[in-house]
Amino acid sequence: MLPAGLHGAAREAALRALIDDLLTGSDLKRPVLWHYSPMFRPATRGRACAAIVYDCMDELANFRFAPPELRIYEHELIAAADVMFTGGHSLYEAKRKLHHAIHAFPSAVDHVHFQTARSLAGRTGAETPRLGFYGVIDERLDLGLLDELARARPDWEIEIVGPLAKISPDDLPRRPNITYPGRQSYADLPKWLARWDVALMPFALNDSTRFISPTKTPEYLSGGCPVVSTAITDVMRTYGDLEGVRIAARDEFVDACDAALALRRRPSLAGATRPTP
Structure with missing residues (x-):
């Protein structure tokens, strides 16, 4: 969890440091970069990986206090992703023309x-x-x-x-x-x-x-x-x-x-x- 109040370059640097710490000493030389939010994209940009996944759970840009740069990062993430999932059918229908390999992945239950x-x-x-x-x-x-x-x-x-x-x-x-x-x-x-x-x-x-x-x-x-x-x-x-x-x-x-x-x-x-x- 990031400290409260981090924005912009400070937030991106903190995320990069967390990812570096996670991968240091591990066998994950080329991990799958699985994104639940476009806001992680600046921290994963340029990182060696086996694949990039965008798991779009919600239309976060429509939520209250959504960062203005979120739509920009989402556009970049969709372009970079190898595969994209959506958290429901209506979200899939709204975004299905944005990616060549997009799949509806609705909620499951334990x-x-x-x-x-x-x-x-x-x-x-x-x-x-x-x-x-x-x-x-x-x-x-x-x-x-x-x-x-x-x-x-x-x-x-x-x-x-x-x-x-x-x-x-x-x-x-x-x-x-x-x-x-x-x-x-x-x-x-x-x-x-x-x-x-x-x-x-x-x-x-x-x-x-x-x-x-x-x-x-x-x-x-x-x-x-x-x-x-x-x-x-x-x-x-x-x-x-x-x-x-x-x-x-x-x-x-x-x-x-x-x-x-x-x-x-x-x-x-x-x-x-x-x-x-």
Whole structure:
């Protein structure tokens, strides 16, 4: 991890030093340079390698506070790459003409890890309904939608789990039935899933979410939790036909959560939430 506040040439020098330290004394004379972000390109430029890979997980240039030079570095990286992957189908469709060897590489899931939520002491259906989300809390979430959900159903508990990024704590909706437990370990995520009747994906529909393919979708489903999501393209395309996934417009979100709660109480839930292989 780089120290905070590094920019430009200082950041590139620090990245180069980290890569040099990693390769010093190793047998990797010609490594595969696998880039998850174009911002690494200045640190790998000119380095001997067996191949260059660009693994484009998101349209990072659309995220809040994206560095202005990111698009320049991405153009250079695409030109240098031997192969390119995208983190979802919509991102592939947006970039497929930019590289001769580009492949959609959508989210996978550690099913064994997340299915443990099904065997943990879970919900009986008799308690106060509890709904939850885990992930980074940033500009991609529709905070107004969360506030409306909590206001419309004050008898529901809503847990928003994860670290805050690029927004202020003052931006978060504050109601008695919303809690923010903060960052949790990956190992503990199934325990949180086991607490919930319904898993939420209340994403805003904006430039930063246009091409996202949330990994949490198959994770939630592996844990046996029905999902309610806003109309994210890759979620609709891959999971929209599952009974255990409800896609809802902003003004339909509360009703979709009601329907998911009713599904949760059905004995046949396991089949309804089984993720696509």
